[in-house]
Amino acid sequence: MDATAMNRNLNDLPDDILLHILTFFPTLDAVQTSLISRKWRPLWSRLRFLKFSYEDFPLNEPPSDNRDSFAEFVDRALILRPHSPIQVFSLSFIYHDRFNFHVDSWVRCAVTHLQARELHLDFFIHREYHRTGETFHRNYDFPFAVLRNGVVGVLKLTRVDLTLPASVATMGLTSLSSLYLDEVYLTDQMVPDLISGCPNLDELELQHCWGMEKLKICSKRLKKLALGYFYDCDCRNTIEIDCPNLWFLKFDCCSFTQFVLKNGSCLVEFHIAIVHKRGEYYDLWSKVVKLLVQAPHVKHLNVQNWWLKFVISKDPFPKSFKLHNVSLLELQTGYTQYDLIGMAALLELCPNLETMILHYLHKIEEDESLPEELLNYPVKLNMPSLKHVKMLAFTGTEDEHNFVTMLKKQGVSLQKITLFPVKIDENSCHQYPPVVLRRKPRECAVTESSP
Template sequence: MYDFPFSVLRNGCVEILSLTRCYLNLPANLSTMRFGSIASMVLDDVYLTDQMVEDLLLGCPNLEASEILGCRGPMHLKICSKGLKRLRIVLGYYFPDDPEKRQTFLVDCPNICSINLDLCAFEESTFKNVSSLVEFRADFVHRIHQSYHQWSKVVRVLEQAPNLKILNVQNWWFKAGPFCFIFSVVIMPKYVSNVFLTSKDTFPKSFMLHNLTVLVLRTGFTQYDLVGMAAMLKLCPNLKTLILEFLFKVEKDESLPEELLDKPVEFNMPCLKQVTMEAYTGSEDDDKFMKILMRHEGALEKIVVVPFQGFENGEKKSLPPVESKPTMEELGINEIPNRTLNDLPDEILLHILSLLPTLDAVQTSLISHKWRPLWSRVPSLNFDYQLFPPSEPLEYTSQFYAEFIDRVLIFRANSPVHTFRLSFIYHSYYGSHVESWVRSAVTRLRARELYLDLFVHDDFHDVETVNHWYDFPFSVLRNGCVEKLGLTRCYLTLPAKLSTRRVWSIRSLFLDQVYLADQMVKDLILGCPNLEELELQKCSGHRHLKICSKRLKRLTLGMFFESSKQRETLLVDCPNLRSISFNCCSFFRLELKNASSLVEFRVDFVHMIHLSYSYWIKVVGLLEQVPNLKHLHVQNWLFMFLTSKDSFPESFMLHNLKILELRTGFTQYDLVGIAALLKLCLNLETMILVYPRKFDPDESLPEELLDKPVEFSIPSLKQVTIKPYTGTEDEGKFVKILTEQGVVLEKIVLVHGQVENRVVVLKSVPPVVMYKKGSQTWNYSLLRNSN
């Protein structure tokens, strides 16, 4: 065999080196004699000791891709490199009694993106610093007694690869044991497999492949394979593409437990869009799998079937006749005519385009000759600043954006639009542009809904943009038919006699970061006599705010605390008001009049007692004026409130309350507060408990309440939902109280999730439902198709 002199490479600029069946003569000081040009190296059937591999990696600091194929010699193989991005290793098997069998395999490459391991048989495999890994492939001969042990070691890399997007592996997932929890709870709740629960190779119960979008699975389609496939899919909630390759089985499948032999297999694939079967033979098992796919209700759009010549007794098996494949009628699916989008009527195409931002709608119109004139007739115009390519300086992006809108409005026909939406980083230079866009939307295009967002996002603002505010001319609305108006970050110029020169069309008004003096609010309400919905967010300028309207049905007030010139009073007098919402409303005095029509009440404050509680109790105190309340959304500061001098009168009750949404924890302090509130809601039927995002610790309870059992008064309560349910001891204690004290309680819904940095992250698994109907025992099931 030829002896390749590696040192010769120092005299050249070789970037890609490939050697097959030769010896490799490395210089003595290779680790210090750097070969900076080598970026890719393929070594096939080359003798390599462990030290040679380490020296090669140190001596080639810019190596990004490496393949070691059928090389002899490694016993304790270490692949440690900061520059390596792609790694492929094919080494072959050793026999158990082989005195030179390979012992350990270590990969420590912080920038590795792709790993491909074929027949990589080591006694132990370890992976470190592989968080950059996005593609992983592992292939072994399908002999369980010979290969499974090494395979299970290799796939443990998945635990260390949170960003994995592409996985190529064979279907040993039923035996593997990582998914025992999923099988025992979801697929077969009455069966517990000893293999699963005792496997030392198991993954943690919380393990998920959240970022996996492509799965290449070498598999058959027997019941054994389908069960394993279902287990794998449970871990991939965001999978979009599934490719199924032929698996040459040297050994027969292991026996399934009787409980699983004929049990229908359910696939969890909420995001799966395409399945490719590269091993379709037309067998009964293949067709059974096809039926499962075609009847699945989800996002699946395409199934690609690639005919395959399998093997039978060592010989190729001919493809089955086309007639043996199931027909659409046999599958219970109505045949769909072969149509394209161009066959759809213009009304449907226009509706599709109206769902897109205008920039995308114009670009989409170019895909077909029939579509090209459609963009000018779309009933919705949405000019989104964030979709335009960013440039330096930012003024170039704004100029491109303004020119685009000008052209769209010039070339558009005078056909009316339903919605005109504009988001823009306003500068006084573009004042005349914005003015013309608004007038065109109102007077020429007769928009029903008009939304102007001149804030977009904090990232777009600097010292230069702070002093540039658009002045919206409210009087222009008298010449149009706008029913819904939304304004963000602008001034509002009201006509002098708005209270007499009415704008009759306005039914919904949303104002965010708009200066509003007390008189302006009064004039707006008088000037819009048909106003039914009003929302004010982060508005400033008012001290004594009065919301008085006989027409108003929904009111939302969202405001932040102010360090000076705090708001003093709020008066709401709306006899037909149905819903009211307070979000961080810092008023010293609040008054609610004529609230007999109010059925929904929401109050939300930052959960900081020292900052928010004094304002919160003023808002909650308004409940005394709401006799017909049916839906209440509030946070759990109720123990402190109901035991204070500011509490309700002793006779106060929420007799008509049916739905309670409570932001609460489940500590003893929280449970005492829940119990106190429930005593006021004897007719409550539904309770929803949401994470409160606490910033302050609970206050101390009196000693007599610390260990005292909590009693809930829930004579009418039928359903409770906990969102999220994280499985803590406090939550378990609360659920136990419910099951023991709920007289007519029928259902408890546990929505699985976790809390990370005070942010709720819901898990992509069906909620668990505890139900009791017609008996005194509680049963469990999974809630399918839940939002």
């Protein structure tokens, strides 16, 4: 290597490469690089990703409010930056009424001057940032109408009040394709109004939202829908989904008393996660699982292992029901006799399954007692097409080893078992390289390699 090459430093790199490096920096750090040299001084202002995070301003001890310093920094950065279009404007902040003018000006600047394609506003961040002694103040009131002046395609809002103009249903926000709302109060009418006002909305995710009694989601355009943590209201009776082009659906901890799915023929991904506790939670899980009857073309299924309880219930699937198109199954499960019988029941429904990913299932309660005839029941796993099994969070218990032995004996088409070993200590979890069991003629040899 010649002396010239050895003497090169970051300043010798092309601006495009330096800009790419800066995209991985929080905006605070990116701005500070302007002090390195004259070459670096203007680079941060050419970034297409502006990420202002209050987490970059360390909490003081004893606690004191440094939000003024943060607001001053954001103000100054937006004044100094040219009004050229950006891809993402992201703000994480602990809102207070006295910062309303600042936040309003930042949002207007991001939408109208910087023409941001994505707008992310998070006013929660983490519990440690919310001081218990602070007098209660209202949430930031997001001015939805400002979107008419921009090209925002992805909108993510956390802990805001959402003010919709009376004409929202006819606003025609054609640029907005993805909407994520977390900790937002919504009425029954606000959701259909939002969908009507965003005719090209492809993705909708609602997390920790409240205020709705009968949620109805109808859209000919919507393709992805995720709902999470709807646990707060006993009067919420029904959720009705009528989206003929929906291909992805996820329920995560939802406590609706009735689930209705219409036009589920395009659904190919179906995800269910309910707290694994008997009683009311199993009832919720079974209501969601029964929606599979309306979604015959699901290929990717992610579900918990409550299947033994389901198949012996009074209202299981029709006897002729099969999930013929499921080729990828993600199952949250244990490996007790109770779990294995449930797993066998699910595999009977999936004759064309090719890949099974097994996640560790945290159980709040012990398994229900099995009848005497099932305690020593020889479990047979029907998996004629299964080629690959991945066992995540493999801790090496006796039940896990017994299950691996069962797979090796019963998997006619099984080509590979990948174990992802972990060691769980009191305060940490250590991950180790995957161990791959590959099938050889008449045996399954152990090799350590990438899956």
